Amino acid sequence: MTGLQAPPTTTGRQTPPGVEWSTEADVRAERRLDRSGWEPDGIPEAVAFPRTPEEVQQILREATLSRTPVVPRGAGTALTGASAAGTGTIVLDLSRMDRIVEIRPADGVAIVEPGVVTAELDRAAGAYGLSYAPDPASLAVSTIGGNIATNAGGLRCAKYGVTRDAVLGLDVVLASGERISTGRATLKGVAGYDLTGLFVGSEGTLGVVVGATLRLRPLPEPTATIAASYPDITTAAAASVALAEARIQPVLAELLDEATLNAIDPALRAAGAALLIVQTDGGPDEAARALEVLTKGATTIRSATDPASLLAARRQALPAIERLGRPLIEDIAVPRSRLAEAVREIETIAARHEVPICTLAHAGDGNVHPIIVAGRHGEPIPASAHRAADDIFALALRLGGTVTGEHGIGVLKKAWLRRELGDLSLDLHHQIKALFDPHGILNPGKALA
Numbered sequence: 246m247t248g249l250q251a252p253p254t255t256t257g258r259q260t261p262p263g264v265e266w267s268t269e270a271d272v273r274a275e276r277r278l279d280r281s282g283w284e285p286d287g288i289p290e291a292v293a294f295p296r297t298p299e300e301v302q303q304i305l306r307e308a309t310l311s312r313t314p315v316v317p318r319g320a321g322t323a324l325t326g327a328s329a330a331g332t333g334t335i336v337l338d339l340s341r342m343d344r345i346v347e348i349r350p351a352d353g354v355a356i357v358e359p360g361v362v363t364a365e366l367d368r369a370a371g372a373y374g375l376s377y378a379p380d381p382a383s384l385a386v387s388t389i390g391g392n393i394a395t396n397a398g399g400l401r402c403a404k405y406g407v408t409r410d411a412v413l414g415l416d417v418v419l420a421s422g423e424r425i426s427t428g429r430a431t432l433k434g435v436a437g438y439d440l441t442g443l444f445v446g447s448e449g450t451l452g453v454v455v456g457a458t459l460r461l462r463p464l465p466e467p468t469a470t471i472a473a474s475y476p477d478i479t480t481a482a483a484a485s486v487a488l489a490e491a492r493i494q495p496v497l498a499e500l501l502d503e504a505t506l507n508a509i510d511p512a513l514r515a516a517g518a519a520l521l522i523v524q525t526d527g528g529p530d531e532a533a534r535a536l537e538v539l540t541k542g543a544t545t546i547r548s549a550t551d552p553a554s555l556l557a558a559r560r561q562a563l564p565a566i567e568r569l570g571r572p573l574i575e576d577i578a579v580p581r582s583r584l585a586e587a588v589r590e591i592e593t594i595a596a597r598h599e600v601p602i603c604t605l606a607h608a609g610d611g612n613v614h615p616i617i618v619a620g621r622h623g624e625p626i627p628a629s630a631h632r633a634a635d636d637i638f639a640l641a642l643r644l645g646g647t648v649t650g651e652h653g654i655g656v657l658k659k660a661w662l663r664r665e666l667g668d669l670s671l672d673l674h675h676q677i678k679a680l681f682d683p684h685g686i687l688n689p690g691k692a693l694a
């Protein structure tokens with residue numbers, strides 16, 4: 246039924262005229278899951294493909310009247326169940342609102358629709374010598390709307406900030422169908438409460454982003470990429486902390502443990518049991534100082550001006566781990582100074598529960614991805630994998646960190662939210678949700694415990 250004007254959904258509900266819809270089973274099934282592996286009951290009732298903010302308004306007005314749950318969706322790459330949609334829901338697929346409306350080089354801002362693919366914006370900004378800094382590893386497919394709703398991070402966020410740092414203003418359709426603008430198009434501005442910040446990371450539960458004003462930065466020019474191997478992950482993590490202590494701010498600092506190196510290529514392991522890849526863009530002096538710091542305790546060290554060769558191992562990590570079995574990609578963050586402790590403890594957790602864990606970290610900002618290899622693809626996840634994940638979350642909180650550094654809560658981490666936030670804070674979250682979405686139609690059951 247794609248493209249029909251106002252087809253009835255599978256339950257016979259009328260859909261707003263003029264909006265493109267599909268009730269085809271395969272179209273609905275394609276948008277049932279995200280990349281977390283979490284499966285909702287059933288499949289969504291219909292998929293709407295709005296092309297304008299006015300169409301999003303129409304859909305939400307109707308959804309509020311009929312009390313229909315709506316799941317906003319960009320590219321569906323969430324790793325938490327946040328964009329999964331089950332029985333009785335309507336998927337609001339924003340991928341066709343994909344225009345880069347304007348790039349204003351003199352102001353350092355871009356105005357975009359939510360379905361713009363992250364890498365496309367960065368590429369378009371590049372034509373002006375600018376960049377869109379937040380670079381999740383999914384950037385070739387993820388959308389700006391999804392990035393905003395998850396406050397996505399990435400490799401170069403260590404120096405240039407996460408999505409929240411790049412969002413200056415938003416155009417948002419509320420559950421009622423009303424439309425508001427938050428923030429501004431200036432680099433400074435403090436009028437009113439920070440509603441922009443509130444929407445960033447709210448996982449589609451407070452409103453639907455239909456436009457964004459984003460900050461662009463001068464294109465960083467990497468001056469050096471250094472790959473340092475170490476005898477163990479603790480020494481490698483300590484080396485990344487030593488960089489911070491030496492007041493060196495790398496663009497990226499990626500840490501790979503022994504299990505990850507073995508998964509990619511056992512030959513990589515021969516150079517040392519842990520690899521730290523660091524990129525700087527602060528000129529030759531900073532690069533030389535970084536090399537000096539990283540050399541201490543390293544078993545081998547390589548430096549190149551061509552980053553591609555040294556970053557290849559990092560890019561290959563996830564596909565290599567996926568070849569070992571079903572990956573549960575966890576995502577904690579700890580204060581940078583506790584990184585070595587965190588990765589050491591994760592090794593202990595893997596041994597205690599007898600589950601393989603491959604650890605990757607954005608070491609520059611203390612964001613650790615322990616990837617639990619949870620049995621074979623397509624088979625049920627063993628209880629030991631869940632127990633290991635629980636121990637990892639408890640570890641994050643014990644070290645003064647958080648149960649999610651960049652992927653969000655979705656469905657999978659709801660049980661841990663109360664432990665991190667506390668009762669009073671979580672109750673305030675529910676009050677805020679009720680204020681924006683009194684009938685609970687926006688992505689219900691996600692992001693809040």
Ligand SMILES: Cc1cc2nc3c(=O)[nH]c(=O)nc-3n(C[C@H](O)[C@H](O)[C@H](O)COP(=O)(O)OP(=O)(O)OC[C@H]3O[C@@H](n4cnc5c(N)ncnc54)[C@H](O)[C@@H]3O)c2cc1C
Pocket residue numbers: 279280316317318319320321322323324327328339359380381382383386387388389390391392393394395396397398399400447448449450452453454455563651652688691
């Ligand atoms: C291989 C791989 C690598 C990844 N690497 C990273 C990484 O390095 N860093 C990182 O942070 N994440 C990473 N992720 C997770 C994921 O890509 C990010 O969370 C991304 O921001 C999701 O974008 P999306 O367009 O796919 O959003 P979706 O998955 O479609 O949606 C994510 C959330 O946003 C909501 N949403 C989507 N669009 C809107 C909108 N317009 N308005 C309101 N709510 C909306 C959805 O309801 C959902 O709650 C990775 C995922 C994969 C599969």
